[in-house]
Amino acid sequence: MAELPAPVELPLTERSSPMALHTQLVRFVLVGALSAVVDFGLLVALMAAGLGHTPAKALSFVAGTTTAYLVNRRWTFRAEPSRRRFTAVVVLYAVTFALQVGLFSLLFGRLVDAGLGRLAVQVVAFVIAQGVATTVNFVVQRAVIFRLR
Template sequence: MPIELPFDDEEASTSVDLKTQIVRFILTGALSAVFDFGLTVFLQDVVGAPFPVAKGAGFILGTTIAYLINRRWTFRAEASKARFAAVIALYVVTFFINVGLYDRLMQQWETGLLYTALAFCIAQGVATVVNFVVQRAVIFKIR
């Protein structure tokens, strides 16, 4: 079955196949990561914010963008108070995974854009896998 990538505003449903969800999740994640990384680097290198503060702010911006796009496009799910509460709980967990891992790596490595990007990618990668699995298996099955 080919991967379909419609950019329409059809009635939301959870009938999107796994391959399509993965592609959409990756595209959404890439866009969100640009905002997350940009704000993280700006706050860390320009403003001088501590690593966890800079990454925390970037994470909040990136995950907000990702949730809004994933809910409607990736998983085609209707708005739900129960789902929103579950997303908040998941994002709290992935926040600590992401920010904690990033901070630990940045504390151990030299500063510089290469190490910042590497720490960002590792922390983001781990949190993204957890995020996708829980969103697909649990959150977007909630009515």
Template sequence: MTTVPTTEQPTHTGLFTQLFRFTVTGGISAVVDFGSLLIMTHLLGLPDNLAKAISFVLGTSTAYAINRRWTFRAEPSTKRLILVWVSYLLTFALQVGLYALTRPWLMDHFDYPTAQFIAFVIAQGAATICNFAIQRWVIFKAH
């Protein structure tokens, strides 16, 4: 049996490739998230938790757009989009909740920018691990 060459790209990539791409995408999205958080809190004077909620939406919107196309190489799908936003709502609660819980304690031990950054890293790290697992093994699972 002969195979006919195709120009279509495979729709599934391996775990380590996906993890690498997810990490790169997460870095880009974290810059959007943290950058917008700093702009909103330091330049616009928004309350910290409100700014964090908005910056999360901006960062995760960036992540979804890149991850769907590059990391998981998935076709557009309304069902997937809905599942991703449900996942983001769960990680939103996790991330904003951890940020709100850790920042006040950290501010007792560090200056404001340092406490803000450490709280961001803790919240971002937990949300990223949760988000990758949900997207890899539930939403964009290999068929």
């Protein structure tokens, strides 16, 4: 089986002691907010262009999580590039992709059926799905992925 290619990333030039949980959590939330803007902005734009809610959410998720990984690896967790870590992130993002897109699609259908307006449905379904995925991501990244070498 062929190895996954290493991600194209610049190495860190300095290693510091591990950051406190509070600092990592604050940074993770800030990066998450930036990534959510990328994700939600693309979601709304793709749906406005006529793409269905599930494929639009799938594409926006990829853009948002790619942004999150690249910034979190360097700024939040201060981790060097690693094939092993990259592979673990791909697996984690596959799980959170299924979780987030599935939850968004389920909520979208139910909220539309409940009579909420389209934008309200997008916002509510997005926030709930994003919140669940963000929690899973932080716990797994801090406890497992960014401890890998």
